[in-house]
């Protein structure tokens with residue numbers, strides 16, 4: 001889209017855009033480029049000349065089973081928390097959109113968890129799900145040893161998935177509800193006239209019409225799960241027990257800042273970036289094009 | 295619509311009410327835990343009703359977590375990021391939309407791409423830049439054989455280090471661009487006929503018109519920057535002076551292994567202190583927050 | 593037999609009542625047009641019949657059964673919406689066949705029925721397109737096809753033509769009328785366009801602010817408007833209306849400036865003296881050297897004729913004139929009004945005066961005049 005009426009003072013145009021360009025160059029493009037450079041070289045980043053090593057860093061990373069563990073954990077974390085929160089959110093949105101008495105209340109309460117910082121959610125969930133205090137520990141009174149995220153990797157994993165899903169439900173709900181409300185009322189009414197009941201209309205009409213939103217949210221949720229996972233994991237499990245919850249961002253942080261191995265961390269960052277770019281690309285290229293209604 | 299669905303209606307109400315309770319119960323548990331003494335909070339099963347030690351725990355947590363200082367820091371960062379973002383985003387969107395120059399498509403894409411990669415996935419190199427902000431420029435100068443001695447500018451342990459990298463994304467620019475594109479051309483033409491230049495037009499027409507966008511963006515950005523965790527954790531080592539509120543959460547957690555009996559009541563009190571400002575903002579400004587969520591897509 | 597009966601039907605949104613007690617009997621096979629200005633409650637009324645709005649008070653009966661508590665699908669109505677409300681993600685064939693799919697009709701049978709319906713609507717070649725790839729007129733036909741395939745007992749249309757351009761609107765009007773002749777389905781059609789109403793309806797229901805002003809055949813509505821509201825709304829231009837005082841002894845209405853307008857005393861034998869509103873059609877006004885004295889304001893060119901706007905005293909009068917004219921604004925002119933075509937309305941309530949003799953159309957009165965002579 002273009003404006004017909006524009007101004008022609010180019011110095012002004014440059015002055016207006018300069019701050020933003022300086023910032024993104026310094027804090028986005030340069031570091032991203034540098035990550036690429038580090039990923040294919042060795043030696044400390046501060047001072048000293050780096051030595052070109054080609055794919056060596058990637059080979060090191062890829063031959064490390066612990067890295068593949070973190071990839072597996074990250075993807076599993078992303079997929080299960082996304083599926084869980086999207087599933088719950090779409091269900092809630094469909095039923096809130098029935099507009100029975102009191103539906104307004106939900107609109108402004110469901111998204112509250114999204115206002116919290118990931119570590120705050122992590123801390124709350126760590127207490128709630130702790131094996132010897134808090135809310136869930138009661139089950140251990142009945143079946144001793146049933147629940148212990150400190151020692152059981154599955155329990156720990158379930159805990160961080162729940163935390164992430166809980167955080168995102170409200171966000172997804174808001175988008176689904178907005179999408180549902182943008183479907184013309186008369187389309188649903190036409191469905192009712194054609195004989196479709198409430199559930200049938202949800203399945204045949206409302207769900208297909210919000211698929212573009214669904215795909216958009218899938219990408220956002222997966223990206224967000226990579227981002228949030230640090231705060232949640234750092235506070236709840238510290239990547240444990242036995243690396244059962246060591247997600248990619250956490251491993252990058254660990255290798256780069258605790259282990260001081262910037263080259264390895266950079267190579268891992270590059271893989272993660274490519275993963276996210278690929279996701280966004282898929283979203284734009286294929287999915288959006290296929291499910292677009294005018 | 296006339297619809298007789300007593301069973302489905304009951305199911306709907308039940309589903310929504312149960313979900314509401316399930317979604318709010320963590321808040322309640324945090325609050326309840328923050329209101330009991332050390333002994334009671336570690337009981338199994340835990341009490342589900344608040345106790346009488348709430349203010350005592352909060353004030354202990356407040357002092358222990360140095361919250362007078364870190365809340366102020368978080369506030370400075372959140373306000374700085376929000377203000378900076380709005381300023382820079384509106385200016386650059388104005389430049390892209392309202393001036394006709396060949397590079398503007400390139401500029402737009404350069405900005406747009408930054409939407410894709412959040413700070414968390416590129417922390418390692420960003421950290422290195424923050425340690426010596428002018429290094430990129432020094433290296434570029436070196437590349438051209440110029441050895442102008444740029445000074446070192448270390449952003450670690452500083453407010454600018456906490457704020458500037460967080461501003462360097464496209465969120466707001468995009469929002470403003472979308473809005474500017476909806477402003478009718480006639481308005482610009484009328485302003486030009488009235489003899490107003492670009493700066494006047496920007497200040498007196500566009501900014502007032504974009505008030506609602508600004509409010510929405512500001513709400514979102516405030517909450518987002520308050521909640522930042524990984525970045526401050528990395529670049530702030532001088533915790534006494536520059537720690538932010540969310541960073542304090544790491545200190546109330548018992549080590550990475552579940553070992554010694556954690557002091558849950560104080561931990562939850564600290565959590566409550568940290569989460570109150572963003573929750574308050576979203577509740578009080580819920581209209582803007584929801585609107586911002588939907589229109590920024592992050 | 594009455595197919596649809598409305599008994600004191602009311603609708604409120606919160607405290608705000610928007611339909612104030614509508615009574616109506618609709619015979620089987622009748623084509624009823626609900627006509628009224630924007631916001632008068634036409635759609636609301638139609639949607640209550642469809643089951644899309646709950647009925648606040650009163651009763652609606654369809655085919656002898658009270659349907660107040662019935663869901664839309666149980667009422668046997670099919671509806672064509674103003675914006676068509678097609679399912680954007682389904683093809684034309686799926687749109688038309690959706691009700692059959694829900695009813696559990698097999699795929700093959702469904703396809704056959706869809707083709708049967710689509711043929712006469714000229715949609716056969718578009719069956720596999722999505723609504724987004726159709727023109728406005730084609731979408732409109734799909735919406736009609738979707739309604740027709742159900743073979744409903746009642747068709748409901750909510751301003752189905754208002755999104756079309758003028759030519760298409762006329763063409764579709766003809767098709768809707770033809771469809772009605774072919775199927776003979778009872779039809780309720782909502783519009784704010786009086787030409788549409790006049791050309792389509794067996795009977796017109798004129799609504800205003802949630803109240804039915806008059807129900808009748810198009811000619812009856814035109815020739816005997818029951819209220820000043822209907823009189824002003826129907827016809828282009830609407831009925832001329834002037835206020836004055838009636839003098840039944842002389843058979844005249846004395847206007848505010850003292851001039852006298854004669855009416856037919858045989859038609860209105862019993863009139864109480866007092867304030868009154870008199871009305872007459874522009875077609876029944878001639879420019880002449882007798883009649884009400886007034887002045888020329890301006891003329892509207894219609895091509896075959898002209899509408900002359902003038903002022904009598906402080907009241908506006910419009911005349912429909914065939915011949916050419918040459919007047920300047922302010923020129924004195926005289927309006928000759930046919931007394932047998934003067935309608936009388938109560939000045940306070942705006943209702944047509946009761947006690948009118950021979951409720952026959954005006955043409956017949958003229959014929960009677962001839963016989964007398």
Ligand SMILES: Nc1ncnc2c1ncn2[C@@H]1O[C@H](COP(=O)(O)OP(=O)(O)OP(=O)(O)O)[C@@H](O)[C@H]1O
Nearest residue numbers: 605608610628629630631632633634635636637784
């Ligand atoms: N859901 C609603 N809540 C409150 N008031 C409503 C609602 N729907 C309609 N109304 C009011 O009821 C009145 C009648 O509305 P309706 O849609 O029936 O008008 P209409 O005659 O169809 O007008 P139009 O020709 O513009 O479609 C209007 O004043 C409208 O504001």
Ligand SMILES: [Mg+2]
Nearest residue numbers: 634635636750
């Ligand atoms: Mg309407």
